[in-house]
Amino acid sequence: MSRVDLSVKIGSLTLRNPIMLASGTVGYGNEISEFTDLNRLGGIVTKSLSLKPRKGNPPQRIVETPSGMLNAIGLANVGVEVFLKEKIPFLKKFDVPLICNIAASTIEEYVECTKILTEEETIKAFEINVSCPNVIEGGLSFGNDLKAVALVTEKVRAVTDKTLIIKLSPNVSYIAEFAKAAKENGADAVSAINTLVGAAFNIFTRKPKIQNITGGLSGPAIKPIAIAKVLEISRQVDIPIIGIGGIMDWKDVIEFMIAGSSAIQIGTLNFIDPSAPGKIINQIEDYCIKNGIEKISSLIASYQL
Amino acid sequence: MFIVNSPLKEILEINPHIYLLKVFSPEQTSIIKPGQFLNIRVTERIYPLLRRPFSVCDVEGDYLYLMFNIMGEGTNILAHKPIGTDLDILGPLGNGFNLDGNYETAVIIAGGLGAAPFPYLTRLLSGKKNILSFIGGRTKDDVITYNLKNVKEASDDGSRGFKGNVVELLDNNIELLHSQKIKIFACGPTVMLRTLKEFCMKYNFDCEISTECAMACGFGICQGCPIESTTKSEQYLLVCKDGPVFNIKDVVI
Numbered sequence: 339m340s341r342v343d344l345s346v347k348i349g350s351l352t353l354r355n356p357i358m359l360a361s362g363t364v365g366y367g368n369e370i371s372e373f374t375d376l377n378r379l380g381g382i383v384t385k386s387l388s389l390k391p392r393k394g395n396p397p398q399r400i401v402e403t404p405s406g407m408l409n410a411i412g413l414a415n416v417g418v419e420v421f422l423k424e425k426i427p428f429l430k431k432f433d434v435p436l437i438c439n440i441a442a443s444t445i446e447e448y449v450e451c452t453k454i455l456t457e458e459e460t461i462k463a464f465e466i467n468v469s470c471p472n473v474i475e476g477g478l479s480f481g482n483d484l485k486a487v488a489l490v491t492e493k494v495r496a497v498t499d500k501t502l503i504i505k506l507s508p509n510v511s512y513i514a515e516f517a518k519a520a521k522e523n524g525a526d527a528v529s530a531i532n533t534l535v536g537a538a539f540n541i542f543t544r545k546p547k548i549q550n551i552t553g554g555l556s557g558p559a560i561k562p563i564a565i566a567k568v569l570e571i572s573r574q575v576d577i578p579i580i581g582i583g584g585i586m587d588w589k590d591v592i593e594f595m596i597a598g599s600s601a602i603q604i605g606t607l608n609f610i611d612p613s614a615p616g617k618i619i620n621q622i623e624d625y626c627i628k629n630g631i632e633k634i635s636s637l638i639a640s641y642q643l
Numbered sequence: 644m645f646i647v648n649s650p651l652k653e654i655l656e657i658n659p660h661i662y663l664l665k666v667f668s669p670e671q672t673s674i675i676k677p678g679q680f681l682n683i684r685v686t687e688r689i690y691p692l693l694r695r696p697f698s699v700c701d702v703e704g705d706y707l708y709l710m711f712n713i714m715g716e717g718t719n720i721l722a723h724k725p726i727g728t729d730l731d732i733l734g735p736l737g738n739g740f741n742l743d744g745n746y747e748t749a750v751i752i753a754g755g756l757g758a759a760p761f762p763y764l765t766r767l768l769s770g771k772k773n774i775l776s777f778i779g780g781r782t783k784d785d786v787i788t789y790n791l792k793n794v795k796e797a798s799d800d801g802s803r804g805f806k807g808n809v810v811e812l813l814d815n816n817i818e819l820l821h822s823q824k825i826k827i828f829a830c831g832p833t834v835m836l837r838t839l840k841e842f843c844m845k846y847n848f849d850c851e852i853s854t855e856c857a858m859a860c861g862f863g864i865c866q867g868c869p870i871e872s873t874t875k876s877e878q879y880l881l882v883c884k885d886g887p888v889f890n891i892k893d894v895v896i
Contacts, residue, residue, distance in 0.1 A: 365864045372644060385866075393878055400857050400867035405689045407859060411866045414879070558689045586689060609860035610684060610694060612733075613646060 342626040343633040349501040349526025353380035360605035361439035366425040373612035376432040386441035391417035401547040406559030410550030441467040456498040469507030469532040481507030488519040495524035505529045514574040521577045529580035557606040558584040572598025588621035595637040648729035659784045669705040676739030677764035678888040682861035684731040691717040701762040710759040746826040748773035754831025762790035779809030810838040837896045850891040856882040871895035
């Protein structure tokens with residue numbers, strides 16, 4: 339029996355603790371399960387799924403940058419059908435809320451994916467990726483277009499009763515407007531932030547270090563930006579926020595919660611230390627005990643400005 | 644695969660700017676195969692951020708050896724780690740070379756640091772198969788023959804051994820290769836592997852290669868290290884999980 343109540347709520351979904359694993363950093367759960375007991379987590383978010391399988395971008399897809407990394411994977415994924423047939427049976431074995439991340443090129447594709455996946459009872463929530471910076475025809479234009487985000491939210495909401503999370507792009511001037519549009523069209527929560535658009539050049543060949551030219555910047559380099567975006571949403575929109583961006587340890591988790599996050603997602607850290615999520619859960623509990631915090635949810639948006 | 648902290652015992656500079664790390668890691672040495680790799684976190688700080696992948700160079704009892712040159716901040720830190728400090732190792736990762744098979748002679752082909760996985764392979768095949776090594780590099784300092792057997796050397800500038808690339812050297816020895824049943828094990832720069840593929844296709848030689856690609860995790864979750872398959876064009880293979888060792892026929896180089 340836990341001495342501290344670590345549970346948090348995202349819409350109608352109760353998580354046993356605020357620690358989730360971010361889309362694109364845990365595949366479909368099988369590799370990471372060798373390092374972290376999935377049953378202890380607050381939730382896991384699948385690699386972005388599209389209606390049909392996607393091959394993704396050619397190499398080089400990844401480059402390290404100061405305290406961060408750029409990636410341009412290009413939403414490589416197995417597609418909805420293979421996911422249901424080959425990946426769900428493994429994920430069914432765990433008692434952890436499964437959140438499906440959906441990425442699409444058209445509003446119809448978002449709706450179609452959700453319609454199919456919502457029938458699967460193992461899936462407890464959807465995270466709609468309107469903000470992948472690496473796919474030319476889709477994500478970025480959606481994530482930057484207030485009307486498109488509103489419309490995607492409204493259309494997806496119409497086909498599922500499950501918890502609906504909209505993953506927001508930081509590559510906009512006022513992220514709170516997008517959170518507001520998501521809320522007004524029926525989203526239960528927003529996650530913030532997706533990666534920032536970045537680029538890096540080889541100074542000898544003068545060529546970009548990744549084939550896609552630009553990629554999504556993640557890692558501790560983006561944490562202060564993510565904290566600012568979470569705070570902006572928190573101060574202006576009454577909606578649960580899942581904080582994402584460069585979390586490396588338990589202190590970062592607490593900071594994101596104080597800034598307004600109800601839960602958080604660990605991303606890039608999974609690549610470096612796939613056993614970290616379990617340790618972080620223990621450490622945030624220790625923090626609560628030492629600081630006399632009975633319910634971790636009392637930290638949410640507890641900033642003293 | 645698992646994460647283990649293993650103490651660093653020794654750092655040797657075996658060629659100018661080429662380092663060999665000796666690490667006490669019975670957990671890894673008991674299971675690792677030649678061609679598999681380890682992903683090492685060089686610092687607990689946030690720069691450099693990602694682990695650095697190294698193929699296992701050799702295994703001697705409970706000790707493993709890693710070979711590398713200084714490419715940037717990560718390898719610079721590693722080359723200057725104090726003896727006795729623990730290395731944070733994630734491994735063993737990927738698939739190693741398949742040493743079984745109906746062949747008399749293992750032909751090792753390496754360019755530059757591509758020699759790294761072969762001391763261990765040589766150790767395991769010694770006494771079981773003949774071994775013939777063709778080792779090339781740009782200059783004499785890049786020709787790495789550490790713990791290899793029956794070495795024929797090549798350098799692009801002619802400063803050591805045959806003047807030219809290692810595949811040209813192979814071609815010069817084609818009669819020797821045809822005189823026995825061989826299997827080729829190779830690792831090196833992309834341009835070398837590409838030429839080697841043409842060579843193997845021409846003569847129908849069985850060949851396994853160890854490939855390389857920038858990656859973040861090393862075990863399949865980042866999807867950062869795609870390599871084109873010759874049979875399935877609708878999806879990429881991953882260097883870390885499906886490789887890094889492939890049959891040369893199976894991948895587009």
